[in-house]
Amino acid sequence: MTEIDRTCAQKLLAMAAEARGRAYAPYSGFHVGAAILFENGETICGCNVENASYGLSMCAERGAMIAAVVKGLKKPVAVAVSGEGGTFCPPCGACRQFLAEFNPDMQVILEGSGDIKLYTLKDLLPFSFSLEGLSGGEKEQ
Ligand code: THU
Numbered sequence: 001m002t003e004i005d006r007t008c009a010q011k012l013l014a015m016a017a018e019a020r021g022r023a024y025a026p027y028s029g030f031h032v033g034a035a036i037l038f039e040n041g042e043t044i045c046g047c048n049v050e051n052a053s054y055g056l057s058m059c060a061e062r063g064a065m066i067a068a069v070v071k072g073l074k075k076p077v078a079v080a081v082s083g084e085g086g087t088f089c090p091p092c093g094a095c096r097q098f099l100a101e102f103n104p105d106m107q108v109i110l111e112g113s114g115d116i117k118l119y120t121l122k123d124l125l126p127f128s129f130s131l132e133g134l135s136g137g138e139k140e141q
Pocket residue numbers: 025028030031032047048049050057058059060061089090091092095
């Protein structure tokens with residue numbers, strides 16, 4: 001996959017920041033937005049949604065990916081994450097695993113202290129568990 005260019009990265013980060021404004025995070029006070037770009041050019045956003053039963057809280061990245069699957073989008077090429085207070089917000093371990101299911105080669109775009117960092121998801125989650133590890137598993141399209 002060709003690397004996302006800077007303009008595209010900035011556009012995705014701006015969409016993630018806009019989604020962050022809609023986060024529901026009354027418990028942590030930490031608002032997060034994510035924007036996932038798909039192979040067909042569509043972008044789906046998500047924000048974190050917390051719950052009084054803390055463990056039920058949902059991260060922005062997983063929220064976006066779930067919304068995308070509902071729309072039939074299963075080929076993500078890049079995710080931008082925007083965290084609170086201009087600090088880098090790398091996806092948590094659960095989100096890395098969740099996104100790797102769909103494309104471990106996708107790019108992860110992060111912004112903090114006025115700087116943009118680009119990663120490949122599989123570099124952030126090496127030797128991940130996948131369907132190939134499940135005997136008899138068959139990948140749905
Ligand atoms: N959070 C995300 O939405 N994405 C991440 O990758 C890290 C953490 C949320 C979960 C929780 O609502 C808040 O940030 C504080 O952990």
